Amino acid sequence: MRWTFETMGTVVSVATLGAEPGLELRGRVERVFRDYDFEFSRYRNDSAISRIARGELSLMDASDTLRSTYATALEWRSLTRGAFTPHRPDGVVDLDGVVKALAINDAGIVLSDAGITDWCLGCGGDVLLAGRASEEAPWTIGVADPDDPALLLAEIPMNGSDRAIATSGVSERGEHVWRSDAGSTLRQVTVIADDIVTADVLATAILSGGIDALEQLARQHSVEVLAVAGDELIITPRLRALVTERDVSEPSR
Amino acid sequence: MTVRGTVGGIVASTAIIIIAWQAGQSTAASNGLRSALPVGSTGTSTATTPNTQASTPSTPATTPAAAAPSSTTSSAAAQPAPAAPSPAKASASGTFQGDAIQTPFGNMQVALVVASGKVTDVKVLQSTNYAQYSIQVSSYADPILRGEVIKAQSAKVQMVSGATYTSQGYLQSVQSALDKAGI
Numbered sequence: 441m442r443w444t445f446e447t448m449g450t451v452v453s454v455a456t457l458g459a460e461p462g463l464e465l466r467g468r469v470e471r472v473f474r475d476y477d478f479e480f481s482r483y484r485n486d487s488a489i490s491r492i493a494r495g496e497l498s499l500m501d502a503s504d505t506l507r508s509t510y511a512t513a514l515e516w517r518s519l520t521r522g523a524f525t526p527h528r529p530d531g532v533v534d535l536d537g538v539v540k541a542l543a544i545n546d547a548g549i550v551l552s553d554a555g556i557t558d559w560c561l562g563c564g565g566d567v568l569l570a571g572r573a574s575e576e577a578p579w580t581i582g583v584a585d586p587d588d589p590a591l592l593l594a595e596i597p598m599n600g601s602d603r604a605i606a607t608s609g610v611s612e613r614g615e616h617v618w619r620s621d622a623g624s625t626l627r628q629v630t631v632i633a634d635d636i637v638t639a640d641v642l643a644t645a646i647l648s649g650g651i652d653a654l655e656q657l658a659r660q661h662s663v664e665v666l667a668v669a670g671d672e673l674i675i676t677p678r679l680r681a682l683v684t685e686r687d688v689s690e691p692s693r
Numbered sequence: 694m695t696v697r698g699t700v701g702g703i704v705a706s707t708a709i710i711i712i713a714w715q716a717g718q719s720t721a722a723s724n725g726l727r728s729a730l731p732v733g734s735t736g737t738s739t740a741t742t743p744n745t746q747a748s749t750p751s752t753p754a755t756t757p758a759a760a761a762p763s764s765t766t767s768s769a770a771a772q773p774a775p776a777a778p779s780p781a782k783a784s785a786s787g788t789f790q791g792d793a794i795q796t797p798f799g800n801m802q803v804a805l806v807v808a809s810g811k812v813t814d815v816k817v818l819q820s821t822n823y824a825q826y827s828i829q830v831s832s833y834a835d836p837i838l839r840g841e842v843i844k845a846q847s848a849k850v851q852m853v854s855g856a857t858y859t860s861q862g863y864l865q866s867v868q869s870a871l872d873k874a875g876i
Contacts, residue, residue, distance in 0.1 A: 564857045
């Protein structure tokens with residue numbers, strides 16, 4: 441079964457194996473997103489993040505959630521050597537890069553804690569999942585084609601421990617990622633990881649930092665990457681084995 | 694040139710290795726190697742700054758090395774690479790030891806392990822501190838063509854990962870079609 445709702449300027453879809461979750465649980469999942477949106481949306485004048493941007497609220501006086509979110513974002517800035525940053529070029533604090541992923545993460549905890557073992561949650565192109573799609577098949581995630589929203593570039597069976605997949609691109613919302621490498625030719629970057637915050641942040645960082653960042657971050661964080669560079673795809677070995685029929689001779693890591 | 698192109702494609706911007714390879718081959722200019730790289734080649738260096746530092750002093754170092762084959766008193770040459778005298782074939786296999794070259798930071802020497810025309814390993818026989826930063830055996834992620842990916846069918850997937858779409862963009866997306874179908 442599946443249900444959808446709008447939040448954070450996009451749409452959340454939740455698929456579950458078996459019976460649809462009850463109204464009360466659905467309400468709790470939706471509230472996770474609304475709470476984050478209320479505090480962090482740059483599109484709402486009354487959000488805490490907008491008040492910080494206008495200088496009306498200092499970070500010191502902000503909520504624990506906001507400060508720990510900012511700390512998470514700064515930690516990722518260090519880990520990616522600045523390829524990911526919670527600051528816009530004009531210096532305004534922008535936590536969008538981690539907020540959506542944190543909301544997805546928390547919503548997933550709500551679902552699992554409610555005893556639902558097989559679920560798949562998509563929010564604006566980020567996907568987090570648990571369990572399987574059916575007894576026979578794993579959850580299988582399509583990667584959108586940056587050149588045609590009606591087509592898929594690849595389909596990825598989510599076996600094993602990887603639970604999260606996120607994609608960053610320049611195709612939607614214009615060039616919304618501030619590129620740290622002006623020479624980056626990457627148009628879309630998909631990252632598969634154990635958790636959604638890692639997947640989301642690294643997809644953004646690699647899109648921003650280019651191929652050098654891809655090489656470095658994919659190894660460092662043991663994640664799988666599928667990137668679109670021009671008309672070519674760039675893919676990490678384990679993922680390549682999953683999405684192509686070619687014999688893979690590369691040594692496994 | 695096939696092998697040279699492959700080697701270049703794999704070691705790409707690793708300036709030190711290109712220089713050492715030049716020493717063994719003595720013909721290919723580093724520019725030629727670079728221009729032979731496939732577009733989107735992922736051979737990269739993880740540490741930009743040390744790499745830049747290492748490549749700067751390598752320019753004077755190539756002069757004696759490149760001149761070595763024509764000189765009877767080669768000072769830098771160790772064992773010439775076996776593949777050097779004849780044009781290498783795409784199926785070449787074996788370990789190819791490059792000449793030792795002198796740089797202001799110390800001697801540099803590498804050996805390439807080639808299996809069926811593809812470099813599978815680069816062994817550093819002598820290196821400077823700078824070189825350790827800039828050597829990367831092969832890229833972790835490979836470039837592939839779209840056609841190599843199994844054609845994806847939306848009927849088989851439950852969710853779509855894509856660049857953040859707006860509520861409006863969602864309407865045109867595969868995700869929206871999946872949600873409508875309620876699969």
